Amino acid sequence: MTATRGAGKAAAARPAGSRASADRLARLLNLVPYLLARPGIEIAQAAADLGVTERQLREDLELLWVCGLPGYGPGDLIDMAFDGDRVTITYDAGIDRPLRLTPDEALALVVALRMLAETPGMANRDAIERALAKIENAAGDLVGSAVAVRLPGDAERLDLLRGAVQRRRALRITYYTAARDETTERTVDPLRVLMVAGRAYLEAWCRRAEAVRLFRADRIDALTELDEPAMAPPEAQLHDVTAGVFRPTPELPLVTLRVGRGGRWITEYYPCEEVRPGPGDEWTVAMRVTDLTWARRFVLGLGPDVTVISPPELVEAVRAEAAAALDAYAVPQPATPEPTG
Structure with missing residues (x-):
């Protein structure tokens, strides 16, 4: 008895449980070539070979049934037949063929891997280089001439910062603070250099703020190592960055926004205290911010998607700055000539 595709579609709509999507994708990609090499294999045997339960395998097969090439017509989807407790792939939708990269896809992969390899502090650099060599070898002339990627100034700057930490020397830095859109001169006592979410930071005692601060390495415009030793006071405590650099605290300003569909992405990139669906496509979002100057620039950058x-x-x-921007675009009215007597 051969099962029908419609039954597979209905079954695939059922929840797949709490399995991680990435794990399931890996199983599905492995499942097709496995079944192609073993037509008519018993489901129990396949489940044992793949290290899953029979129920899990059947659910994967039901999902696989509605996968395929764009177009998703009857001739594009993966198809299979069940004969009792045996399964056979009858159409693989081309998944047995090697992946062919377009020139743009090959170049994007090469650039991304080179940027990853150049990221300071990146672990497993050898694995990245091996993957890069394989892709470049497979792509051949697709990527054109050799691609060189450098993160501007990061490597040299980080060497200087790490050297100052090792030598326990104070630094004079010129630093751009994005939250206030200002550049300041500071003298700092370096404590350590660390990587958080792919970015390099100098953690140091800031004599200007009289507190420990994190300085993004790519926002340090200039630095000079001083002859004097770094002398952070005993109360200087390192930040816990396991949850990220920014950690909202109750004393920070609380901002409440109403965002449309186009602004919902902020809830994925910024810590939010509350996200509440509202009428239609709007959400009400409450979030802590470092200061209201940053919040003003942030909101204006979102445009009409936020209130x-x-x-x-x-x-x-925000109202005053938006009004000033509109005034700058206003067309001056011609002066009315005075009546002549």
């Missing part, structure tokens, strides 16, 4: 609800001073600051 500020609170605090009142942020509402007024």
Whole structure:
């Protein structure tokens, strides 16, 4: 008895449980060539070979049934037949053929891997280089001439920062603070250099702020190692960055926004205290910010996809700056000539 595709579609709509999507994708990609090499294999035997339960394998087969090439017509989807407890792939939708990269895809992979290899502090650099060599060898002339990627100034700057930490020397730095859109001169006592979410930071005691601060390496415009030793006070404590650099605390300003569909992405990139669906496509989002100056620039950058609800001073600051921007685009009216007597 051969099963029908419609039954597979209905079954595939059922929840797949709590398995991680990445794990399931790996199983599905392995499942097709495995079944192609063993037509008519018993499901129990296949489950044992693949290290899954029979129920899990059947659910994977039901999902596999509605996978295939774009177009998703009857001739594009993976098809299979069941004969009792045996399964056979009857159409593989081309998944047995090697992946062919377009020139743009090959170049994007090469650039991404080279950037990854150049990231300071990156572990398993040898594995990245091996993967890069394989892709470049397979792509051949697709990527054109050799691609060189350098993260601007990072490697040299990080060497200087690490040297200052090792030598226990104070630094004078010129630093750009994005939250306030300003550049300042500071003298700092370096504590360590660390990587968080792919970015390099100098953690140091800032004599100007009289506190431990994290300085993004790519925002240090200039630095000079001083002759004096670094002398961070005993109360200087390292930050816990396991959850990221920014850690919202109750004393920080709380901003409430109403965002449309185009602005929902902020809930995935910024820590939010509350996300509440509203009428239609709008969400109400509450988030802590370092200061309201940063929040004003952030909100203005989102354009019409956001409305500020609170605090009142942020509402007024955004309104005033938006009005000033509109005034700058206003067309001056020609002067009315005075009547002649």
